[in-house]
Amino acid sequence: MLSRVRGTRDIIDSRLMLFAINAITKQMQKYHFKQIITPILEPVALFKRSLGCETDVVSKEMFIVRSSSAEQGSDVAQGDDEICLRPEATASVVRAFIEEGIQTVPWKVFLFGSMFRYERPQKGRYREFYQCSMELIGAHSLAYDAQLISMLDRLFRQSLTLEAYALHLNFLGCPEDRVLFKEQVTVFLEANLAALCETCLKRKDANILRVFDCKSETCQQLYVKAPLLTDCFCEECDIEWCELRHQLEELSVPFVHMPRLVRGLDYYNKTVFEFVSPLLGAQSTFCGGGRYDQLVKNLGAKEDQPSVGAAIGLDRLVLLLEAVQHTLDFTYEPKLFAIVPVSEEQHSLALQVADALIRADVCVDVFFDGSVKNMMRKADKSGAKAVLLLGGDEQKAGTVKVKQMQSGAEETIKQIDIAHYLKNLS
């Protein structure tokens, strides 16, 4: 037996996943985002440049892809030509924006797809995971951030009926503020070297703001006394941070200011946020995002395009939906009807009736194999609202016997009227 690759999974019951995808798509369309599709294969260099070589994603978690011919040296994939499975989608969207020469901004797009990271698999964390990524490229005003965050909050609260979650918000200031902040943090860490764990000692030199992500209790106790980024803001950032909070309050979006939230990735500035739920345990973040004002230029565009984006982790979102599935509105799923021909004589008729019903936009399933009793049982299990029985009598009379599954009520209907009859069946 061959089994699936560690950290991947088969989603056999995809009902909640598809419900989430449908609800997200509808919401994104309402806010006039366009759905795009980008490749799963991307150059490694794209993520080295966007995420930074020192991030765990780039240094430890990349799935590098090599073709079997590259092995023999005929199509050498080396250095900057190295290919990987995308670990996230923001950099891909920015690459597409530049490469396709998109002129109209803000470019409001979203995409669904698999992302790949070589991490230790656990509840809510897979090596192949599903995301909806959404970006506004070329969006200067922070009012875009407020609208994006409020759109997500509406989606989770109203469309998906989630309650047990919180929005964590922080403001990282501009690059100048961060230089000042990093200086202050360096001074602080140097004064407390003995108290730092090994990871934090490494991060201090490599990617200093990530020390605040440390899981060690002792480190976190120390960081309570660390300098605050909010104290390093320039006048402009001070005003913007104040305005962002004001706009969210006006839109009735509840949030908690988390002064230590940095989201790990190098490219963020100003707004960063996470939607977290205690129901998810250790992997509590099911949506995260922020502003990235320098990334587009860093990835090769001539002009700066301040941007903002977010990603929803669909695997974790589905875990949350499991708890509230009785409150979800599945009415968009069509009602199913089953057709059961009594004997082989009626197989052709069954095919014709099914064809006519499908053309009339009715959802049907036809059963051909086994006894009538057996087919009826399968029809019941399939969730059909009613069974359409076709026997010799019906064939002769040009009728269909309709048996409703819940009430057991039976009625004989003319074949010609059947689509109309089924559509009006409540």
Ligand SMILES: [Zn+2]
């Ligand atoms: Zn600033």
Ligand SMILES: [Zn+2]
């Ligand atoms: Zn630490």
